Amino acid sequence: MKSNPWKRYLRPEVLREAAYQLSSYPEAIKLNQNELSYDLSPDLKDELLRRLRDLPFQRYPLPQPMALKRCLAEQLGLKAEQIEVANGSNVLIQALILATSLKGKVLTLDPTFSVYEIEAKLFGNRAIRVPLEAPDFGLPLEKILAALKKQRPNIAFLANPNAPTGNVFPEEALLEVVAKAKCLVVVDEAYVQFSQATLLPYLKKFPNLVLLRTFSKGFGLGGARIGYLAAHPALAENLSKILMPYCLSSLSEATAHFVLDHADRFAPIVAEVIRERGRMLAAMRALPGLRVWDSAANFILFRVKSAKACFARLLAAGVLVRNVSDHGGLKNCLRVSVGRPEENDAFLRALEASL
């Protein structure tokens, strides 16, 4: 077999990993990335564009987005020194791994958000995957505690609600993991607006707890790329060394401020998504031959006879969902984001027809 000529230049971990890819079908109703299906309303967009127009584009942002950190801290009842902001929480996941674990061990659940393991492996780490409990993806507390003790990972990632399963884990169990872990435990609360589940009150008690949040879901800013973390001030300061200077553009920073100033406009949208989630769950459960899991997020996981065939039929009917059947324990599973009512109707019609 011909050897890869890039072996001379690149680390084996980089050569081994596949690039993150997602096929795009611009014509389809897009329910594949757990986005908010609502863009900013035209009046808000105009106001935001006026704010952006007044920014000096030729200037760097401040080295640290202090005003945004203060604003987020105030909302969370924390100190600004406890917040780090970056261009997407994916970047913070990478920074957390870089700060804790090179050629070490990273503990994740299985199935869970794939970026934890992808980033772990790119930096030469071994991913310790702890399988979630069948049949409803419960948190395998004893197995996690055993893995922490035996494998001594450098960092652990738990998404709550978990993605792509959508369930929240019991708070006491999560806290036991944090209390017993001798490493950082990152609880990824990307979908917090839809679940209302947070370990925020426990940040003070546990210096090894890191909470990860994003503007991509409940604030509908997937395109603006803004994520943040909350942690002990000394930990946040150390993590800031890993983040690139100016890694949040002044446009994104202003956009984040803007949506925080107009948070009241997002609350009814989030409430509608939660209502629609209930409606979709009920409608899907009334269909024959489907296994549908409860969700505390803005997406629903379901199992069909053939994920590949169902995905293709939905797409042919103009609805794009995500085939997640390559994740551990998710054979023949698809995931659909909760969209606007008319998008959800189109999905439900296409799903029924596909069965």
Ligand SMILES: Cc1ncc(COP(=O)(O)O)c(C=O)c1O
């Ligand atoms: C659990 C979880 N964390 C983080 C992210 C990524 O967030 P961001 O857009 O801030 O990079 C996602 C995106 O789907 C997610 O599901």
